[in-house]
Amino acid sequence: xxGVTQTPKFQVLKTGQSMTLQCAQDMNHxxxxxxxxxxxxxxxxxxxxxxxxxxxxxxxxxGYNVSRSTTEDFPLRLLSAAPSQTSVYFCASxxxxxxxxxxxxxxxxxxxxx
Amino acid sequence: AQKVTQAQTEISVVEKEDVTLDxxxxxxDTTYYLFWYKQPPSGELVFLIRRNSFDEQNEISxxxxxxxxxxxxxxxxxxxxxxxxxxxxxxxxxxxTTSGGSYxxxxxxxxxxxxxx
Numbered sequence: 001x002x003g004v005t006q007t008p009k010f011q012v013l014k015t016g017q018s019m020t021l022q023c024a025q026d027m028n029h030x031x032x033x034x035x036x037x038x039x040x041x042x043x044x045x046x047x048x049x050x051x052x053x054x055x056x057x058x059x060x061x062x063g064y065n066v067s068r069s070t071t072e073d074f075p076l077r078l079l080s081a082a083p084s085q086t087s088v089y090f091c092a093s094x095x096x097x098x099x100x101x102x103x104x105x106x107x108x109x110x111x112x113x114x
Numbered sequence: 115a116q117k118v119t120q121a122q123t124e125i126s127v128v129e130k131e132d133v134t135l136d137x138x139x140x141x142x143d144t145t146y147y148l149f150w151y152k153q154p155p156s157g158e159l160v161f162l163i164r165r166n167s168f169d170e171q172n173e174i175s176x177x178x179x180x181x182x183x184x185x186x187x188x189x190x191x192x193x194x195x196x197x198x199x200x201x202x203x204x205x206x207x208x209x210x211t212t213s214g215g216s217y218x219x220x221x222x223x224x225x226x227x228x229x230x231x
Binding site for chain 1: 120123145146147149151157158159161164166205209210211216217218219220221222223224
């Protein structure tokens with residue numbers, strides 16, 4: 001019963017470095033998404049995917065790339081990290097994009113950019 | 115566009131007090147869904163409840179109750195006889211259709227509830 005697995009849990013980067021946050025789910029969920037959580041800002045949607053091969057931008061997509069080559073995986077790429085990307089990142093998935101679907105969240109990845 | 119407002123940034127209560135967390139939403143859709151999620155100090159996000167726009171019945175689950183009022187676009191959450199374990203950040207979320215026809219959840223900024231012993 002793995003659910004949504006995020007790696008790494010913690011990461012420290014220097015400005016300009018690149019990295020990928022991994023997200024995998026084993027529930028055959030169509031919908032996957034990435035949120036960032038910052039103090040006082042709640043959960044803001046970065047990118048989402050409604051199925052393999054389909055991605056779209058959320059509220060705060062700048063500085064991030066995503067791809068969805070398989071149903072299970074939805075990695076989030078930071079091409080050139082900036083201090084403004086210091087945040088806690090959550091991956092979430094649901095069975096589909098019908099409104100009633102409940103999100104299952106990963107445990108979060110805390111990223112610090114120096 | 116859809117929006118969720120949780121005006122209370124932080125609420126501090128003493129154990130056994132009742133507390134209500136407010137959630138006001140905006141959407142032009144007639145079909146939409148509302149959610150509450152809990153984030154305890156450990157950091158994970160846990161689903162609490164879901165409501166659709168056609169069901170205005172209030173719901174009670176133990177010490178938790180939810181009041182959905184379409185007339186005021188509100189979906190408030192009340193904890194009766196609060197306990198220290200209720201200390202968490204609580205998020206209200208709205209799922210309504212995007213221009214592409216998919217339902218994409220929008221979250222409020224969260225309310226941090228601190229329950230003192």
